[in-house]
Amino acid sequence: MINYIVRRIGYGVLILIGVNLFTFMLFFTVNTPDDMARMNIGGKRVTQDAIEKWKVERGYNKPLLWNADKPGIAKLTDTIFYERSVQLFAFRFGASDSGRDIGHELRERVGPSIALAIPTFLLGIFVVIVFSLLMVFFRNTYLEFWGVTFAVFLLSISGLFYIIVGQFFFSKTLKLVPISGFSGGWDLFVFLALPIVIGIVSRLGGEALFYRTMFLEEVGKDYVRTARSKGLSENVVLFRHVLRNALLPILTSTVAVLPLLFLGALIMESFFGIPGLGSYTIDAINAQDFAVVRSMVFVGSALYIVGLILTDISYTVADPRIRLS
Amino acid sequence: MPKLVFLATDLALYGLVAVIAFYIWHALRTPTLRQTWRSVLHDAAAMSAGVVLMLFLVIAMLDSFHFRPLLPAAPGAAADAAPAYSTRTLSVLDALLAGPRESREKTYSVPLGTHQYSKESMLVDGKSVRDFPRLQFGGAHLKDPAGEWRGDVITRSLTGLLGGALTAAALWLVVAALRARSAKTGVGTSLRAIWNRTTEVPWRAMLLTATVIALFAGWVAALWPYYHVFGTDQTGNDVLFQAIKSIRTAVVIGSLATIATLPFAIVFGILAGYYKGRVDDGIQYVYTVLSSIPSVLLIAAFVLMIQVFIDKNPQLFDTGLERADIRLFLLAAILGITGWAGLARLLRAETLKLGELDYVQAARAFGVSDAGIMRRHILPNVTHIVVIVAVLDFSGLVLYEAVLSYVGVGVDPTTNSFGTMINSARNEMSRDPIVYWTLLAAFAFMVTLVLSMTLFASAVREAFDPRARAFRVRRAKPGPATPAVPAVIVPAAGT
Numbered sequence: 121m122i123n124y125i126v127r128r129i130g131y132g133v134l135i136l137i138g139v140n141l142f143t144f145m146l147f148f149t150v151n152t153p154d155d156m157a158r159m160n161i162g163g164k165r166v167t168q169d170a171i172e173k174w175k176v177e178r179g180y181n182k183p184l185l186w187n188a189d190k191p192g193i194a195k196l197t198d199t200i201f202y203e204r205s206v207q208l209f210a211f212r213f214g215a216s217d218s219g220r221d222i223g224h225e226l227r228e229r230v231g232p233s234i235a236l237a238i239p240t241f242l243l244g245i246f247v248v249i250v251f252s253l254l255m256v257f258f259r260n261t262y263l264e265f266w267g268v269t270f271a272v273f274l275l276s277i278s279g280l281f282y283i284i285v286g287q288f289f290f291s292k293t294l295k296l297v298p299i300s301g302f303s304g305g306w307d308l309f310v311f312l313a314l315p316i317v318i319g320i321v322s323r324l325g326g327e328a329l330f331y332r333t334m335f336l337e338e339v340g341k342d343y344v345r346t347a348r349s350k351g352l353s354e355n356v357v358l359f360r361h362v363l364r365n366a367l368l369p370i371l372t373s374t375v376a377v378l379p380l381l382f383l384g385a386l387i388m389e390s391f392f393g394i395p396g397l398g399s400y401t402i403d404a405i406n407a408q409d410f411a412v413v414r415s416m417v418f419v420g421s422a423l424y425i426v427g428l429i430l431t432d433i434s435y436t437v438a439d440p441r442i443r444l445s
Numbered sequence: 446m447p448k449l450v451f452l453a454t455d456l457a458l459y460g461l462v463a464v465i466a467f468y469i470w471h472a473l474r475t476p477t478l479r480q481t482w483r484s485v486l487h488d489a490a491a492m493s494a495g496v497v498l499m500l501f502l503v504i505a506m507l508d509s510f511h512f513r514p515l516l517p518a519a520p521g522a523a524a525d526a527a528p529a530y531s532t533r534t535l536s537v538l539d540a541l542l543a544g545p546r547e548s549r550e551k552t553y554s555v556p557l558g559t560h561q562y563s564k565e566s567m568l569v570d571g572k573s574v575r576d577f578p579r580l581q582f583g584g585a586h587l588k589d590p591a592g593e594w595r596g597d598v599i600t601r602s603l604t605g606l607l608g609g610a611l612t613a614a615a616l617w618l619v620v621a622a623l624r625a626r627s628a629k630t631g632v633g634t635s636l637r638a639i640w641n642r643t644t645e646v647p648w649r650a651m652l653l654t655a656t657v658i659a660l661f662a663g664w665v666a667a668l669w670p671y672y673h674v675f676g677t678d679q680t681g682n683d684v685l686f687q688a689i690k691s692i693r694t695a696v697v698i699g700s701l702a703t704i705a706t707l708p709f710a711i712v713f714g715i716l717a718g719y720y721k722g723r724v725d726d727g728i729q730y731v732y733t734v735l736s737s738i739p740s741v742l743l744i745a746a747f748v749l750m751i752q753v754f755i756d757k758n759p760q761l762f763d764t765g766l767e768r769a770d771i772r773l774f775l776l777a778a779i780l781g782i783t784g785w786a787g788l789a790r791l792l793r794a795e796t797l798k799l800g801e802l803d804y805v806q807a808a809r810a811f812g813v814s815d816a817g818i819m820r821r822h823i824l825p826n827v828t829h830i831v832v833i834v835a836v837l838d839f840s841g842l843v844l845y846e847a848v849l850s851y852v853g854v855g856v857d858p859t860t861n862s863f864g865t866m867i868n869s870a871r872n873e874m875s876r877d878p879i880v881y882w883t884l885l886a887a888f889a890f891m892v893t894l895v896l897s898m899t900l901f902a903s904a905v906r907e908a909f910d911p912r913a914r915a916f917r918v919r920r921a922k923p924g925p926a927t928p929a930v931p932a933v934i935v936p937a938a939g940t
């Protein structure tokens with residue numbers, strides 16, 4: 121088991137190296153630092169001096185991979201690749217293109233992201249399970265038909281509509297919650313209520329349909345027939361037997377997304393003015409701050425890999441029949 | 446003679462239509478495929494959705510034949526001077542809808558409005574007054590808007606609806622007559638069969654959908670020449686026209702991005718599953734790397750790169766439309782490059798299974814080459830997965846485009862798309878008094894498109910994947926098969 125996990129982590133590091141090389145190639149060789157400078161300073165007529173100055177300020181004037189002018193080990197370390205890419209593995213992100221420390225920003229912003237993402241995630245799972253279990257409970261009736269129709273309809277609406285209409289209806293017309301913003305203490309609930317509800321609704325359709333098929337798959341199994349033939353009521357069969365057994369695959373499949381919760385909800389955060397990592401990313405994309413985008417790519421894939429490893433482990437914990445080797 | 450322009454996405458769409466046509470021809474010749482598709486043909490919801498999708502596809506294709514109109518010769522120019530073409534590239538759809546496209550107001554106006562939505566200083570009888578000015582085009586034929594407007598809109602709506610109803614009635618009769626001819630019965634019997642749903646193909650559901658479309662189209666056709674049916678946006682452009690133009694963008698993104706994933710997914714998925722070992726490890730490594738990067742970031746990174754390329758090489762593009770189009774094309778390609786991992790994983794698993802089957806072993810024993818086995822024995826047996834995933838992905842991509850446009854890495858801001866429409870609607874909803882019609886139009890069109898595709902896709906999946914059929918909603922007794930689609934179009938028609 122330990123052996124397996126160590127190997128998985130090794131593979132994860134290998135993947136991260138791949139991600140790193142790939143982003144480095146994309147950001148520095150497909151596109152030269154000169155192009156970045158030109159885009160960042162903006163405007164058509166940018167002098168070469170201004171570009172050089174911009175590059176020196178951010179350390180992009182160094183050679184990409186090999187600095188022949190430096191002695192000894194500095195030949196390798198005094199390069200863009202070492203300073204910008206290799207350092208990421210030590211979680212030293214350096215400064216963003218606008219000059220602020222990325223690591224500091226990330227630590228500041230992780231809190232609000234989690235404050236939004238975790239309640240959305242937990243409540244979301246609860247609501248989806250209740251909704252899909254009810255559909256299974258009322259299967260082969262009109263209720264199920266309309267439940268599925270409703271879910272398909274929800275699925276066909278862009279998440280942006282929920283946000284725009286929700287903000288208009290609950291914040292502007294009814295004035296129940298503020299339109300956007302963030303603060304600590306008790307106010308947190310007021311600010312987060314609407315984004316959480318919308319986050320749940322926008323995922324409800326697709327996930328409810330998916331969970332429904334999972335439950336239906338369980339309902340067809342032998343142990344359910346046995347339970348019924350023992351004379352247990354449909355309620356007990358569904359909520360005690362089916363739910364418990366279907367929860368295992370559901371939980372193991374959600375473990376994979378747990379680490380990604382740290383990244384926050386991109387769209388939700390920026391619409392509701394929550395100073396989390398999602399809005400940070402979107403701001404960086406809009407400001408064409410390549411240093412931040414690169415760091416977020418790294419953090420995001422690192423979290424994804426952690427999720428993959430956790431999934432493998434959770435399989436063995438949930439189902440003792442699976443042995444990892 | 447106007448100068449024909451072939452944009453990159455135009456050519457891709459022609460290619461797509463050719464591929465679909467080829468697939469249909471192929472499916473017709475293959476008995477098993479014909480049998481599978483027959484179950485889609487007999488699904489009421491899927492066929493109603495199909496009617497809507499056909500309409501959208503026709504609109505998208507009309508919008509994909511581009512040309513640059515010939516400008517009238519300059520006065521005093523030599524007779525043999527080179528002809529000058531307009532710098533604006535138009536499509537056939539633009540030409541057909543020239544009226545609404547060119548009737549441009551100054552700024553916002555409400556749906557079917559006669560007056561501007563904001564006050565302006567005007568000179569009335571020599572005095573300066575601040576009031577809502579009349580629109581230049583919307584309701585311009587009315588002398589006294591306050592008194593005549595209601596009557597005029599009602600008469601025109603009724604005329605339009607009547608026209609739509611007549612067209613629909615004609616359609617019912619034509620279908621009934623055609624059926625009667627092949628079945629050698631009377632038209633009346635045929636009509637009754639359609640209405641009682643005793644036909645194999647769900648004609649009633651399809652015709653009801655077509656009726657709703659005809660009524661809506663008739664209503665629009667009667668009012669559009671005189672009013673802005675969905676109002677105008679901030680710069681005074683007709684919102685309904687924009688929504689119709691957005692259809693092509695959505696279709697391009699949805700279909701081209703799906704097509705772009707196929708080569709990577711099919712080649713890598715089958716290679717990994719067939720050769721196993723080192724090849725498999727390598728391919729798995731590549732797609733794990735790609736799928737471990739959050740997709741929005743990966744797409745953003747690519748789009749920022751192509752934007753630099755486009756900005757650096759302005760000489761490559763003759764007109765603004767061509768520049769915007771190459772961005773749309775590349776965006777679809779990027780969505781394909783970043784999105785093939787999921788399908789490749791499925792194909793790899795299926796190939797692993799197929800590789801162990803007897804007929805593949807037999808082929809190998811007969812000395813068929815590896816390439817031959819993959820092409821002749823594996824590929825045809827995994828196409829059902831490709832078809833399922835391709836239709837399922839379409840709706841997701843259309844929705845994704847809106848998100849990407851919001852993040853700022855979607856289509857060019859000058860391209861009409863549902864994403865750009867929703868984006869502008871954000872500020873309009875917080876404006877006072879609010880402007881709701883852009884959002885409403887985008888919503889109505891987008892939901893209709895995505896919902897139709899979802900319904901169609903789920904029927905296709907049920908047809909190709911026997912396991913999915915087990916999860917189908919079964920009702921205790923066969924209820925009225927009113928398809929879900931017309932129920933969705935109704936709110937759009939009622940506005």
